[in-house]
Amino acid sequence: MTEEEFSLLAAGAALGALSDDDRRAYLRALAEHPEWAAVADEDAATAARLADLVDEVPPPPALRERILAGLDTAPEEAPAAAPAANPRLPRRGWVALAASVVLVLGIGIGTVIAVQNATRPAALVALDRIEAAPDAQQATAHVAGGGSATLHWSVSDGQAVLVTGRMPPLTDAQTFELWYVRGTTPIPAGTFDATGATSTAVLEAGMHPGDVIAVTVEKAGGSSTGQPTTKPIVAIPTT
Numbered sequence: 001m002t003e004e005e006f007s008l009l010a011a012g013a014a015l016g017a018l019s020d021d022d023r024r025a026y027l028r029a030l031a032e033h034p035e036w037a038a039v040a041d042e043d044a045a046t047a048a049r050l051a052d053l054v055d056e057v058p059p060p061p062a063l064r065e066r067i068l069a070g071l072d073t074a075p076e077e078a079p080a081a082a083p084a085a086n087p088r089l090p091r092r093g094w095v096a097l098a099a100s101v102v103l104v105l106g107i108g109i110g111t112v113i114a115v116q117n118a119t120r121p122a123a124l125v126a127l128d129r130i131e132a133a134p135d136a137q138q139a140t141a142h143v144a145g146g147g148s149a150t151l152h153w154s155v156s157d158g159q160a161v162l163v164t165g166r167m168p169p170l171t172d173a174q175t176f177e178l179w180y181v182r183g184t185t186p187i188p189a190g191t192f193d194a195t196g197a198t199s200t201a202v203l204e205a206g207m208h209p210g211d212v213i214a215v216t217v218e219k220a221g222g223s224s225t226g227q228p229t230t231k232p233i234v235a236i237p238t239t
Contacts, residue, residue, distance in 0.1 A: 001029045007039050014043035027121065031196030044128070123202040127161045130154045137238070143167065143215075144233040151213050151236040160203045160213055160238070167194035168233065170217065177222045178203050181212040181235070189213075191222045212237050 009026040012018045018026060030040060130136050133154035140150040145168035153160035162178065170176070178189040178201060192201035203213065214232035216223075223229055 001025065003033075003036060003039075006030075006033070006036050010036075010040040010043045013040065014046065028196070031198050034198045121200075123161055123200040126159055126202040127152055127163070127200065130157055130159060130161060133157050139236050139238070141234050141236045149215070149234045149236070151238070153207060153213075153238055155207070155209050155238075158207050159205055160207050162192075162201045162203065162213065162215070164194055164199050164201075166197050167199065168217075173220050174217055175220050175222060176201075177216050177218040177228070179214045179216065179228060179232070180207060181214050182208060182210075186214070186228050188222065188226055191218070207238070210237075210239050 006026070006029050009018065009022055009029070012022065013026050030037060130152050133156055135156050136152065136154050138150055138152045140148055143149050143164065147165040147167060149162055149164040151160060151162050167176065175191045176194060177191045180187040180189050180203070187206070189203040189206070190201070192199065194201075207213075212235050214228075214235040216228040216230045216232050218229060
């Protein structure tokens, strides 16, 4: 995938208008090319600024289907000499199209953002919420076996998200498991896969002030005992 093709997907992702296949391609490209994250961040920020222009209103029934129907029937642009097999709107065309759909439906841009959040990966939605919190914090630590991990958390939100670089390779019978370590007590906080250059994992809700966030390598599906079976490969205090 080229950077130009990624920019088209990033614009669609910012509006929550990607198909399942395109969303998977977008996330895969983002993991393989972390240097393209600035493009996605810019589009997400633009969508957020648009949402701030009007008050959010409750979405009417079948809103998402109506918006996507509008996208499907909108004119598409492709090179005249060699039409693309799957033509897409130019990157900024997504923004203009979304604005026109909003005006026609009379629903307010805030509702579009609500639809967007409903279709985005949970980890990215949680990360946005944490970063918007007044007490948002982050810390980075080394991962045993290579790489690093950055923890983002908010005590007021009670949630944490771990963003990692390339993690040590695992077998098909293994997985990474997250833990809240409260004093000397480890509390399971979910499992995640990390096969690309970057990964983002949201911990199960319930973080307490002072918890240490740790990652261990466990059997596929997570520890069957509810306790870590290996030493943590990374541990990040939240104090």
